[in-house]
Amino acid sequence: MKILLTGANGMVGQNVLAIASDYQHDFLSPSSSELNLLDAPSVHKYIDKHQPDMVVHAAGIVGGIQANMAKPVKFLVDNMLMGLNILTAANDAGVTRFLNLSSSCMYPRDAVNPLSEDLILKGELEPTNEGYALAKVTSTRLCEYICQENSIRLYKTIIPCNLYGRFDKFDPNHSHMIPAVIRKIDEAKRNNIAEIDIWGDGQARREFMYAEDLAEFIFYALDNFAAMPQNLNVGLGTDYTINEYYQAVSDVVGYTGEFKHDLSKPVGMRQKLIDDAKLKTFGWGYKTSLQAGIQKTYDFYLSEYCND
Structure with missing residues (x-):
């Protein structure tokens, strides 16, 4: 497939591209200057021009507690616009497959762990990263709505646990x-x-997965996309x-x-521990x-x- 990868310069994107030569797909990996996800007309123009078979949306403004608390407007608005723009453009252009990367931070703060996929919007969000979480909930729901309106569309969301690894930032104030x-x-x-x-x-308890493992999961998902659940946690389960x-x-x-x-x-x-029951049923497990x-x-x- 010809796959448009957003966020190609981020940690997840770079880990995907680092192992892409092992798989039979062609990647479009534009920089933010080549594809400004905050500009809806340019996003439509880019997709109309390149006609990808699939989109993997890994772009986003990310950071730890300090960054989220310092700039909640940016974390909400920029992430919301990126998701809405790329999903709308892909749907309008007839792209049939879309893999949306969300985050386990969109689960309710008081939910019982492990966190299962059906808990989305079942309670109050954690205030320290609420803006980011709201943006991720919106993109996740929009994928569901697009599929409801058009049965040909396979627009699905993965919900990774916290990540770390190669190509990460090592900034004490802004990194994971x-x-x-x-x-x-x-x-x-x-x-x-x-x-x-x-x-x-x-x-406090946290679940962190090595980012290369997530990259390998993404390629597994590409090969088994029809069988993948609408929303799927991806993590360690510990x-x-x-x-x-x-x-x-x-x-x-x-x-x-x-x-x-x-x-x-x-x-x-x-605590923020994902329920990996569906992930195991889907046939994948982490290795690092x-x-x-x-x-x-x-x-x-x-x-x-x-x-x-």
Whole structure:
């Protein structure tokens, strides 16, 4: 197939393209300057010109708690517009297949874990990333509505757990947790800092999957798309505490200092673990362990950010 991949320069997009040569598909991977997803007319024009067989929508404004809390307008508006524009343009142009990447943050904050796919819009969202979650809920629902109106359309959504891996950002203020922690702990080791602070009590639980595993799932989904559920969680089905992630990174980096908990800081949801029952039925499972994934991510960080 000729596949339009949005967000080709993001972490997920780069991981997809890194293994694309192993599969029989041709990818259109425009930069944001070539395809401005915030400009509806240009999105329609691009799709009309290139006529992709399928769209994989991986673009988005992403970040951790700090970034979401600092710029909720951007996280809501930009992500909402991107989703609406690309979905509407693809549908109008007659593109029959669309794989929408959503996020487990769109599940209700007080839902019982593990989080199953039927919990969408069944409760209040987590305030610390509500704008991003609202945008993701909208795109997910729009895929469902398009399929309801036209039985020829296969517009489906995957709901990954938290991600980390190669091509991630390692910015303490704007990146996801694991890459931020890798940089934080590596710098503490280099500067002989004896104590590192952790937001909250460190007991909140999170599920993080190595991003290359998600890329491999996407290719599995492309080959089995008709059989894939409308909405599908993609993750590990197991989680760890924030303290355990800090310790796992410390073990890989070789940091032997202490941790201090800052109880004045927000921690987000206490737990966010996806239900992987449908994923197992679909026939796919992750392969990269936490330690192996952190080691590969740390190696990438050292090669890309620490060459001085």
